[in-house]
Amino acid sequence: MKRLQQPAIQAADTVQACVAGISIAGRAQALTDALPTIQRCEAEYLELGPPGQLYRILPSQGVTPAIDAELMGVIYKNHFLRPGSPSRALYDRIRMAPEFGFCPMCGHRNVATVDHYLPQSRFPTLNLTPANLIPACSDCNKRKLATVAARAEDQTLHPYFDDLGNERWLIADIQPSTPPTVSFDVRAARAWDEVLTARVRNHFAVMGLAELYVAQTSSELADMSYGLEIIGATAGPVGIRQHLDAQFRSCQARDANSWKTALYEGLLNSDWFCEEGYGLIRNRHPANQVPIVLHLP
Numbered sequence: 001m002k003r004l005q006q007p008a009i010q011a012a013d014t015v016q017a018c019v020a021g022i023s024i025a026g027r028a029q030a031l032t033d034a035l036p037t038i039q040r041c042e043a044e045y046l047e048l049g050p051p052g053q054l055y056r057i058l059p060s061q062g063v064t065p066a067i068d069a070e071l072m073g074v075i076y077k078n079h080f081l082r083p084g085s086p087s088r089a090l091y092d093r094i095r096m097a098p099e100f101g102f103c104p105m106c107g108h109r110n111v112a113t114v115d116h117y118l119p120q121s122r123f124p125t126l127n128l129t130p131a132n133l134i135p136a137c138s139d140c141n142k143r144k145l146a147t148v149a150a151r152a153e154d155q156t157l158h159p160y161f162d163d164l165g166n167e168r169w170l171i172a173d174i175q176p177s178t179p180p181t182v183s184f185d186v187r188a189a190r191a192w193d194e195v196l197t198a199r200v201r202n203h204f205a206v207m208g209l210a211e212l213y214v215a216q217t218s219s220e221l222a223d224m225s226y227g228l229e230i231i232g233a234t235a236g237p238v239g240i241r242q243h244l245d246a247q248f249r250s251c252q253a254r255d256a257n258s259w260k261t262a263l264y265e266g267l268l269n270s271d272w273f274c275e276e277g278y279g280l281i282r283n284r285h286p287a288n289q290v291p292i293v294l295h296l297p
């Protein structure tokens with residue numbers, strides 16, 4: 001769930017580039033004729049997007065009498081995306097916009113595709129509209145599917161329009177167990193209203209982020225296990241806290257609400273983890289279970 005700058009491309013750019021690459025004369029003309037309709041729908045989208053009102057846009061069967069939803073899907077897939085076509089560079093610009101190639105929907109996996117925020121099967125007039133095209137990983141793309149929200153609070157987050165702010169809202173809870181049990185949840189930020197809070201929770205559930213982050217956490221804990229035991233043996237809980245605090249601050253400086261930021265804050269705030277839990281991770285590879293030998297001065 002990361003904000004992205006809206007592409008500096010309009011539907012007129014994508015449609016005209018697409019037309020330039022279509023050799024079927026009737027199809028190219030039909031798409032040119034559809035441009036005013038596509039631009040009218042783009043204007044509505046750009047008006048309703050920032051206040052979180054996209055759910056009010058009505059689905060349609062086609063763009064014009066000459067272009068139904070199916071043909072618009074063919075135009076997107078066979079012409080807009082075609083490698084070497086005049087429009088492919090615009091598609092690539094949209095797909096490659098996120099920093100480090102991270103999917104903005106989950107903030108973790110790599111971008112693999114472009115998702116239509118309002119699905120192309122039901123909103124063909126927005127099929128080539130850049131503001132409706134979101135870079136996404138395959139999993140987020142599949143999880144969202146072609147569902148359409150009927151209410152404001154049922155909408156997933158839109159990376160170009162929704163700003164969650166910099167306040168901490170992703171929280172990790174640590175429960176005593178061997179190995180430690182970590183779970184993730186959303187804590188509403190003070191700046192959010194009820195609808196935005198419901199949308200963040202909905203996004204979290206639809207994209208399966210709690211499960212994704214827990215899976216990553218298991219690996220992260222295993223990586224830090226040996227190092228923490230050394231710190232614990234030399235500097236005790238105070239040293240553990242200092243180490244976790246530095247990690248937390250470092251992660252927070254880049255992203256206040258990444259799963260790593262939340263994890264380190266949760267570990268840091270858990271007295272149980274800092275006093276004994278760090279020694280109970282115990283899922284290092286058996287061959288690496290070497291005893292810790294301290295070389296004290």
Ligand SMILES: [Zn+2]
Nearest residue numbers: 103106137140
């Ligand atoms: Zn994703």
